Amino acid sequence: MTEEKAMLETGWNFDNSYARLPQVFFTSFTPDAVRSPGLIILNTPLATELGLNADALQSKYGVAELAGNKIPEGAAPLAQAYAGHQFGNFNMLGDGRALLLGEQITPDGERFDIQFKGSGRTPYSRGGDGRAGLGQMLREYIISEAMHALDIPTTRSLAVVTTGESVLRETELQGAILTRVAASHIRVGTFQYAANFGSIEEVRELADYTIKRHYPEVDADDNRYLSFLREVIKRQASLIAKWQLVGFIHGVMNTDNMTISGETIDYGPCAFMDNYDPATVFSSIDRQGRYAYGNQPYIGGWNLARFAETLLPLLHDDQNEAIKIATEAIGEFNKFYHENWYAGMREKLGIFNAEEANEKLIEDLLNMMQKHSADYTNTFRSLTLDKLEDTALFNSEEFKMWNELWQARLSRQQESKEDSQQLMRNSNPAIIPRNHRVEEALEAAVERGDYSVMEKLLEVLSKPFAHTQEQTDFCTVPTEPNESYRTYCGT
Ligand SMILES: Nc1ncnc2c1ncn2[C@@H]1O[C@H](COP(=O)(O)OP(=O)(O)OP(=O)(O)O)[C@@H](O)[C@H]1O
Numbered sequence: 001m002t003e004e005k006a007m008l009e010t011g012w013n014f015d016n017s018y019a020r021l022p023q024v025f026f027t028s029f030t031p032d033a034v035r036s037p038g039l040i041i042l043n044t045p046l047a048t049e050l051g052l053n054a055d056a057l058q059s060k061y062g063v064a065e066l067a068g069n070k071i072p073e074g075a076a077p078l079a080q081a082y083a084g085h086q087f088g089n090f091n092m093l094g095d096g097r098a099l100l101l102g103e104q105i106t107p108d109g110e111r112f113d114i115q116f117k118g119s120g121r122t123p124y125s126r127g128g129d130g131r132a133g134l135g136q137m138l139r140e141y142i143i144s145e146a147m148h149a150l151d152i153p154t155t156r157s158l159a160v161v162t163t164g165e166s167v168l169r170e171t172e173l174q175g176a177i178l179t180r181v182a183a184s185h186i187r188v189g190t191f192q193y194a195a196n197f198g199s200i201e202e203v204r205e206l207a208d209y210t211i212k213r214h215y216p217e218v219d220a221d222d223n224r225y226l227s228f229l230r231e232v233i234k235r236q237a238s239l240i241a242k243w244q245l246v247g248f249i250h251g252v253m254n255t256d257n258m259t260i261s262g263e264t265i266d267y268g269p270c271a272f273m274d275n276y277d278p279a280t281v282f283s284s285i286d287r288q289g290r291y292a293y294g295n296q297p298y299i300g301g302w303n304l305a306r307f308a309e310t311l312l313p314l315l316h317d318d319q320n321e322a323i324k325i326a327t328e329a330i331g332e333f334n335k336f337y338h339e340n341w342y343a344g345m346r347e348k349l350g351i352f353n354a355e356e357a358n359e360k361l362i363e364d365l366l367n368m369m370q371k372h373s374a375d376y377t378n379t380f381r382s383l384t385l386d387k388l389e390d391t392a393l394f395n396s397e398e399f400k401m402w403n404e405l406w407q408a409r410l411s412r413q414q415e416s417k418e419d420s421q422q423l424m425r426n427s428n429p430a431i432i433p434r435n436h437r438v439e440e441a442l443e444a445a446v447e448r449g450d451y452s453v454m455e456k457l458l459e460v461l462s463k464p465f466a467h468t469q470e471q472t473d474f475c476t477v478p479t480e481p482n483e484s485y486r487t488y489c490g491t
């Protein structure tokens, strides 16, 4: 394909609705060109869904676009302003190393943000260099795509390119740019920015824009801003329940890393839990365990309370009334979260209907898993495949008793044993991006330029509920204990 033809055919179809918001919300600008762009990975199925031409994107011209060296026609690049509570402390932030190219309108008429991460300095970079390392961007690519395959709302990864420039951290890293795809990048922190640094009218404009984009169903409601708040709370309750159900630890649940669309965002220090332990923390900077696995639902509620605060002027003319309404709405988060979590846990145990006795069954199992340091994913996998002898719990008396109660519970429902097993197969992934597997893939890619390990891993991760024999190798737990694994932000 000639370059000129590729240029015509990459398939971008941009709209720039975000750029029509008041100027305070963003700064338009063109990214600096990088030295020598090189394509590392392109998500071909995602490119096709977006209406893009994967062949053209792999051409020299397409890769220049994915590096920010050529701005596609119709794009209007901008960095978004936001603020946020980081580990509880409020800061002015913004896209310091990200850049929104525009919103791609797909052949189905859907709208997705196309954003670079690692594309260089912006007006919001503060002291940072605006860059990202190859390992970290590939890690985000692998885990976000694994989350998508696990049916968890998430930003997605279209491509990673290297820049041909080095990035200086503790060591010298290869610079890279990730192209991220999201329903939008509007964060709790975007609302905090509006509420703290803008006018009430600007908060209203942001809220109206977000309702139109993500919650059109509340548009005509009497108190549309209250309905909006409640719907965001519901989506986040559902999202965080899904994280808990697969053992995902986000690692840096600052308010700027929580989306209004209900998608998981920012795969900096995240990791999956091996042994079941609510206190599990992987992030090297989370010394107090604020973002530990078991604390995520609480932090979700805390972040949403910060979101509710930004909407107070819109909820009621009388601010005391507004606080009352907002507090009631936030108070529902726990209920929504528990409904979602219990329903998901029930399904993991093959139980079709809600019943109070289920709760004890679930809690007893989790307690046993914690006591015996059982692997979270593999315990549910063994129950699903009826290979109880594979669990770390098998020889204990209490597990035998628990199993009898579980079997009795299953036989009390009208659905067949086969239906129940099918439900479990659909609810319990065999495959999660285990830390040692992700590290192995990144080491081969970054240290040796061998991408085959990552490609194999991505393929296995794309079918977590297949329960095939060939997955078995990827189900093994690491030989080193959980606790020694550490993740780092911002590299
Ligand atoms: N190398 C860097 N240069 C400039 N700013 C940075 C850099 N790394 C992080 N930041 C900024 O610091 C803030 C907090 O960073 P955090 O790690 O949450 O985000 P991120 O991983 O860069 O991006 P995102 O949340 O978009 O996935 C953000 O405003 C981010 O843009």
Ligand SMILES: [Mg+2]
Pocket (backbone or CB within 6 Å): 256, 257, 266
């Ligand atoms: Mg972030």
